Amino acid sequence: MITTRLTYFDFMLPEGQEWxxxxxxxLIIGKTDQYVRDAFDNQKILGHILNGRTPKGQEKRHxxxxxxxxxxxxxxxxxxxxxxDFLRHVADLLRTKESQQLRLLRSYIDKILDHRKAL
Numbered sequence: 001m002i003t004t005r006l007t008y009f010d011f012m013l014p015e016g017q018e019w020x021x022x023x024x025x026x027l028i029i030g031k032t033d034q035y036v037r038d039a040f041d042n043q044k045i046l047g048h049i050l051n052g053r054t055p056k057g058q059e060k061r062h063x064x065x066x067x068x069x070x071x072x073x074x075x076x077x078x079x080x081x082x083x084x085d086f087l088r089h090v091a092d093l094l095r096t097k098e099s100q101q102l103r104l105l106r107s108y109i110d111k112i113l114d115h116r117k118a119l
Contacts, residue, residue, distance in 0.1 A: 008083040009075040013068055020066045028071060037064060039074070046070040 012028055013020075020028075022036040025045065029036070039045040047066035094102065 007072075009072050009079075012075065013071060018068050020068070020071060022064050022066070025066050025071055029074070036066075040064050040066070044077075045074045 022033040025036045026033040047070045049062045051062040
């Protein structure tokens, strides 16, 4: 499901922020703001072009605004894995751990789950 796949990358974005500048997106994806503008112009990153001060058709400058979902879609489309693939790799890594280490990890996971139940 696309919603579940989109939310997988949501932790990478600041909580509560819906709109981002190219510079902010660049910091999130590890690229330059010029890369983000180029990706925007090529519709690899989706968003909006704004220029409210100049009459339509006479714009010389404009600003880019990229919605949270546009960034999430970009991350999803450029990932070379599905979220379930990442979990499989974690499981493979866990198979190499000793029983004592696995019990400790289980206690950490239990604490996280208990905290989430309380919310």
